[in-house]
Amino acid sequence: MKPIHGGVCAPQGFQAGGIRCGIKGGSLKRDLALIYSQAPCTSAALFTANRVKAASVLVSQQHLAQGPIRGIIANSGNANACTGEAGIAAARRMAELAGKALGIPGEQVAVASTGVIGVPLPIEAIAEAMEALRHSLRSDVQGHEAALEAIMTTDTRKKAGALEIAIAGFPVRLGGMVKGSGMIHPNMGTMLCFITTDAFISQELLDLALRRSVQRSFNRVTVDGDTSTNDTILIMANGEGHNPRIQTQGPDFAVFAAALEELCISLARAMARDGEGATKLLTVTLRGAPDEASAAVLAKSVASSNLVKAACFGADANWGRVLCALGYAGIAFDPHQVEIAFASAAGRLELCKGGTGLPFSEDKAKQILLEDAIEIIITLGHGPGEAVVWGCDLTYNYIKINGDYRS
């Protein structure tokens, strides 16, 4: 598994591009992205668990249900959510416009949107920009970068990656980009994630690999506990790597699935680190739960706690808040067996054993917690269940960003 450059354009046969069409008003930033596979694909997708789903999500779900997609059109600056029938019509038109520009049926295009909720999507601006968008398509890293810029909102960093693996001796590539920074919680945040691969793989196994990967990556990230209306993760596999088709759950599938999970985890971690206002990446590792699912629930409860997050911001080794957050997670455990340690590049410190505090050096704790990546390690002693969850600290800037997001 080798990191490579190029993002979603790293796999063979994919193009990407992005332009500014004016959805973000006076901003000069790009706001419209296109990703395209020159060859037919298999594809898979997961969408938000929120009962209120954006028009783009509803339309993409319909298109995916009709068959594989091979193009993605995405905009930032407007979520096209809570926009009624007009919103649905706009999302459908957006796919049709992209399909026409690419010379494929509109049903083979997925739509994704991110931005403010409840404002009509300026579909005419998108229609007028379609020709320029098509011309922006490139098969190199610049195409990838332009598309990525065009889906960013409050993101402060570009979050992308690509890997190369070998399947039966054939080099195969996976590339991905993600946007997401606020409204991020289990079951995916306001995140859009687009992944391309030139692996040759059946629809069913692509879907299985995606579901498993998301379970251990994007579903283990929390920024602020809000699950968005627009979450979308899409993968397109076009087979241009010419490996023998992956159609059973054998060793080839295992290699592909592991690479996809690795890519998703790296994107998910990057998203947590770039959480709105965040200054620190918070990794909560929980061991000794009855099973993996309950380990994930307990770790998420800690990573989601505003009090734990504020303590991390303040570099305060407040392990009592960690124990408290475990206690209200809704999973049974024996508080008297809990061990808690804090760690970072500056070292590791045991803070709690047998459910009670250990004497520790406040200076050492401060050193550890002043690093920009902190790990909280929890051991319960109830079984083999283990999970890692990523989050971030809660800061003044989170309030600043979200106290006046619309204007």
Place this chain on the structure above:
Amino acid sequence: MKPIHGGVCAPQGFQAGGIRCGIKGGSLKRDLALIYSQAPCTSAALFTANRVKAASVLVSQQHLAQGPIRGIIANSGNANACTGEAGIAAARRMAELAGKALGIPGEQVAVASTGVIGVPLPIEAIAEAMEALRHSLRSDVQGHEAALEAIMTTDTRKKAGALEIAIAGFPVRLGGMVKGSGMIHPNMGTMLCFITTDAFISQELLDLALRRSVQRSFNRVTVDGDTSTNDTILIMANGEGHNPRIQTQGPDFAVFAAALEELCISLARAMARDGEGATKLLTVTLRGAPDEASAAVLAKSVASSNLVKAACFGADANWGRVLCALGYAGIAFDPHQVEIAFASAAGRLELCKGGTGLPFSEDKAKQILLEDAIEIIITLGHGPGEAVVWGCDLTYNYIKINGDYRS
């Protein structure tokens, strides 16, 4: 139902007091409180739902299980939570010391603590202060005020109240105090609430009235989503009002229960308004849910959303975040029937109907949201279920307070 003065000393036959014994270190604030009924009582209590329970909670639960209590000793500055066997022994000793000072068995005393988690309780300081604590007892409002001061931590306001009602022609009084400001979420926060009444009422009905009242008051408050290890609400009823004993669920019980609910709601609202760092009281009223329980879940989801709370701080009429928070509450509803309005002393504005936005004046919205008490009114159209939940905005000061609480 008539508001009166005196707090927990308003009912006949109760005394309260508070002193500084040094638990808060260098602080000159009071940190040790005592409340006492001169006559025997019936009593009832509810404690935190957190699986990690403070030693004081465990000991109080034992004492309540053995019979009614008639004294409460409480400290601030130390939660006596996650303190192991030594913590249990300290909590038990605290009750014994208070019992000895009051001339009653230690089992008739409940213990409550609030403050930092995981630090041993300085029980010797409490022992040395016991004589002074007993001498601080008074049956007037000064006694009440001293006790209330002694249970406050990050609270910025004194939160208390008292009511007089008539039961079968006899004047009967209820008085209460509450502390709580952070770690506040459904199922009660780091809140301590002590209520006294001179009503003559059976143990069973006192318990029933308390449970019902808490359901519609303290369990409907959220500040930061963290459920504390120490939540305690205690009521003592000493019968000194000499009303005919309330022992059936007839009209007298209804009058008493309504007054208790009224008192609890006013204390709960005061707690939300004084949420850590809060500048605004947020009231979420949800109508048209299938039933009251689901109405409460939906309203809590809105009042708990960091994004909604930050928008309220920023006076941003971001109704899309309200709809989004309804969507991830885990209750089925039709997004296309949702209506949302924002209101305050400055007026009312309809923002969303049929699940989509209405045109509205941003100036008017700003006016409404700049008030220090904001209401979000949501209508679903699914049935008769209705609930009100109280919360507060999320501010820079919340981060400041919780980024460095221990020091």
